[in-house]
Amino acid sequence: MPPTPASLTDGHLVLREWTDADLPAMSELFDEPDVAQRTPLASPFDRAAATAYLAMIRRTRADGTRLHLAITEHGGPPLGEVLLGVGQGAIGYAVGAAHRGRGLAAGATRLLTRHAHEVLGLPRVVLLIEPDNTASAAVARAAGFRLTAEPPVTVRGNGRTHPLLTWAHTAPAAS
Numbered sequence: 001m002p003p004t005p006a007s008l009t010d011g012h013l014v015l016r017e018w019t020d021a022d023l024p025a026m027s028e029l030f031d032e033p034d035v036a037q038r039t040p041l042a043s044p045f046d047r048a049a050a051t052a053y054l055a056m057i058r059r060t061r062a063d064g065t066r067l068h069l070a071i072t073e074h075g076g077p078p079l080g081e082v083l084l085g086v087g088q089g090a091i092g093y094a095v096g097a098a099h100r101g102r103g104l105a106a107g108a109t110r111l112l113t114r115h116a117h118e119v120l121g122l123p124r125v126v127l128l129i130e131p132d133n134t135a136s137a138a139v140a141r142a143a144g145f146r147l148t149a150e151p152p153v154t155v156r157g158n159g160r161t162h163p164l165l166t167w168a169h170t171a172p173a174a175s
Contacts, residue, residue: 008069008115013107015069015082018057022070025078026050029096038133039094040157071095071108082108084115089122093139100135106142113143117171124171128153128164140167 007016018026027050029035036043041053060066066085070078071093080095082105091112093105109127116122127145129136131152140147145167152163 007075008111010107010111012073013104013111014072014075015108015111016072016075017061018054018068018070018078018081020054022078023047023050023054025070026053029078029080030094032097034097035094038130038136039092041094067112069108069112071104073104079104080108082112084112084120084125086120086122089116089125091116091125091127103142105136105139109139109143109145113169117169122171125169127167128155129167130162131165137167143169145169 007014009015024047027045027047030039030041030050030053031043031045035041035045042049045053057066057068061068065087066083068081068083071080071082072078079099080093082091082093084091091109093108095104113125116125125145127136127140127143129140137147146169148166148168150166152165154161154163
């Protein structure tokens, strides 16, 4: 993965690297039932979990396999996270419960998708979403993703097995 700017922005949202100062915000954002149910993050997500997660973020950033960015408005405090698994071209996100319904996930997904296509050269970016996750399906549509006809991917996590549907975004044709 080529060097990535310290932040990506659309003039309102700023996606930036996580810092040590963000550890309390991480715990607040990610220690909640919906995040525990829909993501592989530790639960409870306390300070120790946040510290371990930040160490993993830095490792995977350094080895070029993943990019995790805090979602902020105008560079303020973190409101959530958007991430890209570079090898699979898979984006994921989590927005704190107090900040949902404001278009943060869709905006962050659009920004990171554009970066994946234009800077990283990924021809296809995907979201893997549970069939009953209507909020994430709405994010996918708002970010320009389309549900594919690919068979569901079955994953095991958080003590359960669940199918994930593939939503895809293809890089625009060069003009």
